[in-house]
Every structure is written in C-alpha cells, then in structure tokens.
Amino acid sequence: MINPVAMHRAYPSDIPAVAAGCPEDWSMVTRRTLIGLGIVGGVLATGGGATAYAFSGALDAARQRCAPSLSKVMNTRHGQLEYAEAGSGTPLLMVHGTGGGFDQGLLFARRLTGMGYRVIAPSRFGYLRSSFPAEPSSANQADAFLDLLDGLGIDKIAIAGGSAGALSVIEFAARHPDRCAALLPIVPAAYVPHAKVSAGSPPPGVEAAMVLLRSDFLFWAASVAVPDQMIGT
Structure with missing residues (x-):
C-alpha cells in the first residue's frame, strides 16, 4: 500500500518541480484541459448571446x-487565512482543490454537515x-492550518x-x-513515486491547462460542458 505522506515527502519542492518536467503528474489535468478546451470551442461557435x-449568471452566483x-x-x-464553517459535531478540515476557495470545500463536504460533522x-x-x-x-500552508486550529481551540482533527x-x-x-x-486525500494531485523530474520546458498540454485555469469563462464553459472531467480539479 502506498503511504501518501512518504510519497509526498519524497520530493523536495512543490508544484513548480512538477510543472518543470513530470508529465505523469500533469496527465490528469491536461487530459481534462484538452477535452474541455475542445468542447469550449464548440460552445463559443454555437452559443452566442445565450452563452454570455x-x-x-453563473459568475454572479x-x-x-x-x-x-x-x-x-x-x-x-x-x-x-480565510475560512468558513458549517454543521456541528466532530470537526473536519476540508481543503479545496484548484477550482475554488472555501466555497468549494463546503461543497465537497456538504453531505457531512447534516451527519454530525463540523466542517471547517x-x-x-x-x-x-x-x-x-x-x-x-505546502509546508507553510500546513502550518497556517495549524494556526487556524489553535485559534479555533481544536486539538485534533x-x-x-x-x-x-x-x-x-x-x-x-x-x-x-x-x-x-x-x-483523507481525495483524488490527490500528488507526485508520482519514482518519477524523474528534470528542468526544461513544461510537459505537453501544461500550457493549455494554464490558459484554462487563468480564465473564468473557459473554466466555467469546460465545467458545464464536461463536468465529470473537471470535477477532480
């Protein structure tokens, strides 16, 4: 069984090292991106004013x-550090992915709030x-989480x-x-064990991924067109 902590700590740096030359780690994101961008092209060609x-409306929501x-x-x-809470009972720290802030964390854990959990x-x-x-x-983010728990008076979570x-x-x-x-790592965007990391140009598809992630409209259109592909972000 793979130990997620050992897998993560085996690499000395964070996302930049992955972006520099580890296509295996980007394959999940770039597949979603390329599919999403293809669908977005069709949406742009046919949607017109209705799409806008x-x-x-989605942006306002x-x-x-x-x-x-x-x-x-x-x-x-x-x-x-911004945070929101929902529910009461056993505390759970729910950390969002690429596609949102505290709102995505609450969305991920929405069913737990009615099951005796205090979602932070x-x-x-x-x-x-x-x-x-x-x-x-990630290390500094983890320490910021610790400060949050100390401020909330939570010993273990x-x-x-x-x-x-x-x-x-x-x-x-x-x-x-x-x-x-x-x-509880959920579909973790973690590093691949024993993958070779080398300096150089980003792997194929990473540029497309960055274009998608920097555009509210493209990210929204891909999420609407292929939600199953995008939900993992």
Missing part, C-alpha cells in the same frame, strides 16, 4: 457563494481573502483535501501528526 448570459459575509479571516504566521473549510494561499505569502509552499488541496493536508499529517486524527 449563462456565464454572467459564484460571487454570492464566496461573499465575505459567509466567511471569517484569522491571522496566522503566514498572513491572513479554509481558502488556500492566494484564494479569495487568504494571503499569498512569499513562500506559498480529521483532515481532507481534494485534488491540489491534498498536497497541504498530506504535509499537515507529516509535520503535525499529533494534531491529525485522520488523513
């Missing part, structure tokens, strides 16, 4: 889900109202992370095992 109207009134901000050693969903570095420190590593959010929760378990009741 739907996108505007997304802004409402991320409204500052729905979350709080706590000061940590790495700046401000932070926004990772650079998302929404969370600070983006000079060193936004189960932690879950989806996709890119799995990296920092794995790091949390490695750095603070006495505070981790359980580790």
Whole structure:
C-alpha cells in the first residue's frame, strides 16, 4: 500500500518541480484541459448571446457563494487565512482543490454537515481573502492550518483535501501528526513515486491547462460542458 505522506515527502519542492518536467503528474489535468478546451470551442461557435448570459449568471452566483459575509479571516504566521464553517459535531478540515476557495470545500463536504460533522473549510494561499505569502509552499500552508486550529481551540482533527488541496493536508499529517486524527486525500494531485523530474520546458498540454485555469469563462464553459472531467480539479 502506498503511504501518501512518504510519497509526498519524497520530493523536495512543490508544484513548480512538477510543472518543470513530470508529465505523469500533469496527465490528469491536461487530459481534462484538452477535452474541455475542445468542447469550449464548440460552445463559443454555437452559443452566442445565450452563452454570455449563462456565464454572467453563473459568475454572479459564484460571487454570492464566496461573499465575505459567509466567511471569517484569522491571522496566522503566514498572513491572513480565510475560512468558513458549517454543521456541528466532530470537526473536519476540508481543503479545496484548484477550482475554488472555501466555497468549494463546503461543497465537497456538504453531505457531512447534516451527519454530525463540523466542517471547517479554509481558502488556500492566494484564494479569495487568504494571503499569498512569499513562500506559498505546502509546508507553510500546513502550518497556517495549524494556526487556524489553535485559534479555533481544536486539538485534533480529521483532515481532507481534494485534488491540489491534498498536497497541504498530506504535509499537515507529516509535520503535525499529533494534531491529525485522520488523513483523507481525495483524488490527490500528488507526485508520482519514482518519477524523474528534470528542468526544461513544461510537459505537453501544461500550457493549455494554464490558459484554462487563468480564465473564468473557459473554466466555467469546460465545467458545464464536461463536468465529470473537471470535477477532480
């Protein structure tokens, strides 16, 4: 059985190393991206004004889900960390992936809030109202989570992370095992064991992935057109 902590800690750096030359790690994202961009091309060609109207409505709804009134901000050693809570009972830290902030974390764990769990969903570095420190590593993100738990008076907690959010929760378990009741990496965008990492140009498809991830419209259109392909982000 693969130990997710050992798999993560086997690599000295974070996402930049993967982007530099590890196509295996990007294959899941780039497949979604290429499929999504192809579908988006069809949407752009046929949707016209209806597409623009739907996108505007979706953007307004997304802004409402991320409204500052729905979350709080706590000061940590790495700046401000935004978080939201839902439910009551056993605490669970739910960390979002690439496609959202605290709102995506709450969405991931929405069924648990009615099952006796207190879901705490932070926004990772650079998302929404969370600070983006000079060193936004998974290790520093894990330490910011620790400061959040200290501020909330939580001694031990189960932690879950989806996709890119799995990296920092794995790091949390490695750095603070006495505070981790359980580790739940969900479709983790983690590093491939024994993969060769080399400097150079990004792997094929990474440029397309970055174009998609930097555009609200392209990301939305791909999510609507191929939701099963995009949900893992």
